[in-house]
Amino acid sequence: MGVSQIAIAANSLICSRLALGVWRLAEWQMQPRERVAFIETALELGITTIDHADIYGNYTCEGLFGDALALKPGLRDQMQLITKCDIKLVSANRPEHTIKHYDTSQAHIVASVENSLNQLRTDRVDLLLLHRPDPLMDADETAEALMDLKQAGKILHVGVSNFQPSQFDLLASRLNFPIVTNQVEFSVTHLTPLYDGTFDQCQRLRIAPMAWSPLGGGDLFQSDSPSAKRLRSALQTIGEQLGNATIDQVALAWILRHPANIIPVLGTGKRDRLQSAAAAAQLQLSREQWFYILAASTGAPVP
Ligand code: NAP
Numbered sequence: 001m002g003v004s005q006i007a008i009a010a011n012s013l014i015c016s017r018l019a020l021g022v023w024r025l026a027e028w029q030m031q032p033r034e035r036v037a038f039i040e041t042a043l044e045l046g047i048t049t050i051d052h053a054d055i056y057g058n059y060t061c062e063g064l065f066g067d068a069l070a071l072k073p074g075l076r077d078q079m080q081l082i083t084k085c086d087i088k089l090v091s092a093n094r095p096e097h098t099i100k101h102y103d104t105s106q107a108h109i110v111a112s113v114e115n116s117l118n119q120l121r122t123d124r125v126d127l128l129l130l131h132r133p134d135p136l137m138d139a140d141e142t143a144e145a146l147m148d149l150k151q152a153g154k155i156l157h158v159g160v161s162n163f164q165p166s167q168f169d170l171l172a173s174r175l176n177f178p179i180v181t182n183q184v185e186f187s188v189t190h191l192t193p194l195y196d197g198t199f200d201q202c203q204r205l206r207i208a209p210m211a212w213s214p215l216g217g218g219d220l221f222q223s224d225s226p227s228a229k230r231l232r233s234a235l236q237t238i239g240e241q242l243g244n245a246t247i248d249q250v251a252l253a254w255i256l257r258h259p260a261n262i263i264p265v266l267g268t269g270k271r272d273r274l275q276s277a278a279a280a281a282q283l284q285l286s287r288e289q290w291f292y293i294l295a296a297s298t299g300a301p302v303p
Contacts, residue, residue: 001282002044002045002046002278003016003017003018003045003046003047003278003281004016004017004046004281005017005046005048006208006261006263008180008181008207008208008261008263009157009178009180009181009205009206009207009208010178010206012157012178012180013080013126013127013156013157013180014080015048015049015080015208015263016046016047016048016049016080016263017046017256017263017281018047018049018252018263018264018266018277018278018281019047019049019050019051019082019210019263019264019265019266020042020047020049020050020051020265020266020274021050021051021212021265021266021267022050022051022052022056022061022065023051023053023056023057023061023267024057024267024269025056025057025061025064025065025269026056026057026058026060026061026064027057027269028269030269032067032068032071033071035064035065035067035068036068036071036072036075037271038269038271039065039068039075039079040072040075041271041274041275042274043075043078043079045274045275045278046278047266047274047277047278048078048079048080049079049080049082049263050065050079050080050081050082051082051183051210051212051265052065052081052082052083052084052116052120053083053084053085053087053129053131054083054084054085054087054112054115054116054119055084055087055089055091055131058089058091058092058093059089059091059093059094060093062083062116062119062120063119065119065120066118066119066120066121066122067121069120069121069122070121073121076121076122080126080127081120081122081125081126081127082125082126082127082128082129082159083113083116083120083125083127083128083129084128084129084130084131084161085108085109085112085113085116085128085129085130085131086102086103086104086108086109086112086130086131086132086134087100087102087131087132088100088101088102088103088108102131102132102133102134102135102136102137103134104130104134104136104137104138104141104142105138105141105142105145106141106142106144106145106148109142109145109146109149110145110148110149113125113128113149113154113155114154117154123153123154124153124154124155124156125154125155125156126155126156126157127155127156127157127158127159127180127181128146128149128155128157128158128159129158129159129160129161129181129183130142130159130160130161130163130171131161131162132161132162133160133162133163133164133167137167137170137171139170139171139173139174140174142171142174143171143174143175146158146175147175147176147177150177157180158175158177158179158180159179159180159181159182159183160179160181160182160183161182161183161184161210161212162182162183162184162185163182163184164196164197164198165196165197165198165200165201168182168201178205178207179207180207181202181207181208181209181210181263182198182201182202182207182209182210183209183210183211183212183265184198184209184210184211184212185211185212185213186209186211186212186214186255186262187211187213187214187215187216187220187251187255188216188220188231188235188251188254188293188296188297189216189219189220189227189228189231189297190213190216191294191297191298193209194258199258199260199262202260203259203260208260208261208262208263209260209261209262209263210262210263210264210265211255211262211263211264211265212265212267213267214251214252214255214264214265214266214267215248215251215252215267216228217267218267220232220247220248220251221247221248226299227296227297227299230296230297230299231251231293231296231297232247233296234292234293234295234296235247235250235251235254235293235296236250237292238250238285238289238292238293241289242283242285242289245280245283246276248273248276248277248280249276249277249279249280249283250280250283250285250293251293252264252277252280252281253280253281253283253284253285254285254290254293256280256281256283257284257285257290264277
């Protein structure tokens with residue numbers, strides 16, 4: 001059975017229950033045809049939502065992905081493309097940047113989206129995220145840029161990433177349409193959005209958040225910290241109870257169990273790991289199993 005789909009907000013974008021992030025695409029060393037095959041594997045599994053940012057791979061990943069789409073243009077309409085803007089990196093590919101900073105000015109947002117469309121070889125992105133909250137964001141100006149881009153059909157939906165609820169509310173107060181997601185770091189190794197109001201806000205607004213680094217960016221498998229060791233052991237125990245599910249599958253099922261309908265954004269470049277993740281979407285953790293893993297993460301049962 002393929003990965004299911006979900007409307008991330010009422011009457012809004014339909015996304016797959018698991019998304020594929022391509023932050024590491026440039027590291028995967030794939031030839032264009034291998035990239036096409038990898039994208040096709042994701043789509044066949046029902047993983048149709050693809051997460052980009054302008055800056056990924058030092059501003060190269062959107063272009064690498066666009067090259068693959070150019071080989072098989074029919075793939076574009078089978079997926080939802082997310083990209084992001086507002087981080088400016090110091091990079092040989094952007095020699096005009098003198099310090100890493102954020103830019104939510106109208107001029108930068110519009111220029112960044114135009115560039116993303118060119119790189120991705122598409123006429124619209126399904127969802128644009130502001131990548132990081134900008135302390136100098138002028139909410140009126142930023143909202144105007146986003147509303148103009150949406151009006152022009154260049155972006156179909158708007159979301160945010162790494163926003164606190166108050167920052168989300170500020171931007172939302174200036175837009176004439178709803179913000180449809182907040183993409184935040186969340187996993188068994190990173191619990192903050194459970195407690196800082198982020199997921200409460202998403203549930204209140206009935207929007208599905210997205211979880212980046214859903215496997216701790218790989219730390220879950222590599223780290224020798226006491227917490228990572230406890231987690232591996234706990235995930236293995238629960239995996240055995242679920243009929244020999246692997247620890248990555250249980251870690252994803254733990255995210256999927258949350259009632260806010262969190263969408264894990266997978267970071268793997270391996271086809272077999274995509275398959276394993278897709279199977280994880282079928283696992284159902286009990287409440288007790290979920291809390292067992294939470295306790296392994298924090299090192300103590302809940303108070
Ligand atoms: P992740 O899934 O937590 O980590 C992926 C890493 O873990 C890869 O190096 C992968 O290596 C490794 N891995 C996966 N399964 C494994 C396994 N079973 N055993 C050993 N290693 C395993 O996700 P992420 O890459 O950190 O982030 C995912 C996506 O989130 C990114 O691509 C990006 O789209 C998004 N993101 C967003 C933000 C933001 O600010 N909005 C920030 C960071 C990331 P292999 O490739 O070898 O499998």
